[in-house]
Amino acid sequence: MEKTPILEVKDLKTYFYLEGNKVAKAVDGVDFQIYPGETVALVGESGSGKSITSLSIMKLIDKPGKIEGGSILFSGTDLISLTEKQMTKIRGNDMAMIFQEPMTALNPVFTIGNQIMESLRKHQKISKKEAYIKAVELLKIVGFPRAEETIREYPHQLSGGMRQRAMIAIALSCNPKLLIADEPTTALDATIQAQILTLLDEMKEKFHMSILLITHDLGIVAEHADRVMVMYGGQIVESTSVERLFENPLHPYTRGLLESLPSIDREVERLGAIKGIVPPAFNFPKGCRFSDRCPYAMEECHQSNPKLLEIETNHQARCFLYKESV
Amino acid sequence: MTITEKKVIQETNNDTILEVNNLKKYFPIKGGVLRRTVGHVKAVDDVSLKVFRGETLGIVGESGSGKSTLGRVILRLLSPTDGQILFENEDITSKSNRQLRPIRKDMQIVFQDPYASLNPSMSVQELIEEPLIVQTNLDKNERKKKVNEILDKVGLRTSDQLKYPHEFSGGQRQRISIARALVLNPKFVVCDEPVSALDVSIQAQVLNLMADLQDELNLTYLFISHDLSVVKHISDRVAVMYLGRIAEVAPKREIYEKPLHPYTQALLSSIPTVDKNSRREKIILQGDLPSPSNPPSGCPFRTRCPKAFDLCSEVRPELKDMGNNHYVACHLYE
Ligand SMILES: Nc1ncnc2c1ncn2[C@@H]1O[C@H](COP(=O)(O)OP(=O)(O)OP(=O)(O)O)[C@@H](O)[C@H]1O
């Protein structure tokens, strides 16, 4: 892909300052790009820094957290240097976000229609009437056949899946170039999850968006993303195309994750569990952050943290087992 | 013992540990100023099933389909509205709490949320000892010995005994809940989403542990989960629930390779999988789960079923024997 990226994140660091002088390095030196029209998955277990990465991109980090360094280039503009006012213009305009629990993002006292129309009118100069017509149209696109009725309903009158679709309608109302979806289906049942993910795929085509898809489910990655980044301990430990990752996972953590996954296709007597637990962000082990759980850990792994290197063409890993390709 | 061997044993001696006949659990919906009953949530609606000794019966289904309620009614943590529960051929449907006491130690439960189910003010040792105090006449030393044994079995250190639940990670807390359930040496354990709150790497540790303990202690599991991959991994047979009823039940290979019910087919197709070769074509269902207080007439799935026809709205399909221990409730197979 020889295009210019729509989003380019360089050496992003977001730290949380906790009691007792503890510093949680939630995001600690993250680099990646997203190109127009692609879905990039950010995958990892709880606490690995996925949500904080996305919230940092939206500049929605509050105390005790702080973006400590790096740059976030969005369509060529560095977001880090923007004022809150300038940022508000970008948020929900060129960049929109949907969350795991849509109830937290929807306003309970306004109707669904109100919220979509408000979002439409904030970003486009259109009349109330036009906004109404557009809102009905959007609701139909995201799968509300009775959109004229839905538009008058309140969030609590909708099921979880319907709320997530309403959130997607609001996100789409501003025609974003980049949609950040943080675990958009984690709270939903399997059949509803399939509805929503299929809808997102369709919307990506229809609206020519890029999607940053945050998930802990490797199955979702395999079926819905073009590229994937595996996160562990606030850093990206492996990054490549989806095909490559599942054909030839390099990082021991990625391999461990894949082996610990029960599958509906394979039958195994025992799952390959990774020993130990995910370390807290204020207390990573010395050296490689996976070194205390890694079955391959060597002397040097306990001394210094490896860099994310290009091991094969378009395939990066952060692990001393591999040498950079030249 | 391999999975197939285990299955053969069940089918030959057919030793039923639990049998449930036409079980119903309706929760009243109160309304108006007088708090009169204005309707019922039919959480479990006419369920019949058998669980064989030593097997794991998986229960899958979407949120609200009645899985937890079924598990709780079976253990008599909730009283059934109607129907019959036989545990080791003994009718426990209407036994009083006092009459249930000796049976309770044979039937235990592990919950999804180890935060909520463990009293935060009790140490690990107290938590695990408590069921022994309530249920047995063991003296202090004997109880201590039991606690140590079970801690070792679930992979916790003896030195962890004096710690409190908040000092443990999610996976370790789930080990504590498992220890608490198993310390009485039960025969039958309802596992209600025991790994749903855990990360995959930790989930694998706990699933392996549960499988080991089952072999070692000859346990029978009723394993409730909404994760079909987890259920496939751990179960011998699988029952699929929809709106309080069983849509299909069969040995696991049967159901995963030859799902018959349109709902099971859609559910299986909807699971995202990393293996390209076995990806099924997605069957995207329209609409949402109807309310269990007002289930559709006839077949409960008909409002979302891509294959529904006239009969489906008129007559409720009963579970039908399709051979190979495969049962399905659908008019397509009559
Ligand atoms: N407000 C906060 N105060 C202190 N620490 C925080 C805060 N928010 C996040 N963290 C820490 O930052 C780290 C990364 O959190 P983040 O929410 O990004 O994880 P995640 O990968 O999204 O996990 P999950 O899968 O559970 O959503 C965690 O260790 C978390 O404890």
Ligand SMILES: Nc1ncnc2c1ncn2[C@@H]1O[C@H](COP(=O)(O)OP(=O)(O)OP(=O)(O)O)[C@@H](O)[C@H]1O
């Ligand atoms: N104590 C109760 N009082 C009233 N209604 C209840 C009660 N417990 C459960 N229900 C209702 O019964 C139905 C079945 O609930 P249940 O918890 O058994 O479902 P489930 O399959 O375990 O769902 P989940 O996957 O969300 O745990 C739901 O509609 C629920 O709201």
Ligand code: SF4
């Ligand atoms: S009876 Fe009809 S609606 Fe029910 S499952 Fe069969 S085909 Fe579908």
Ligand SMILES: [Mg+2]
């Ligand atoms: Mg998160």
Ligand SMILES: [Mg+2]
């Ligand atoms: Mg439940």
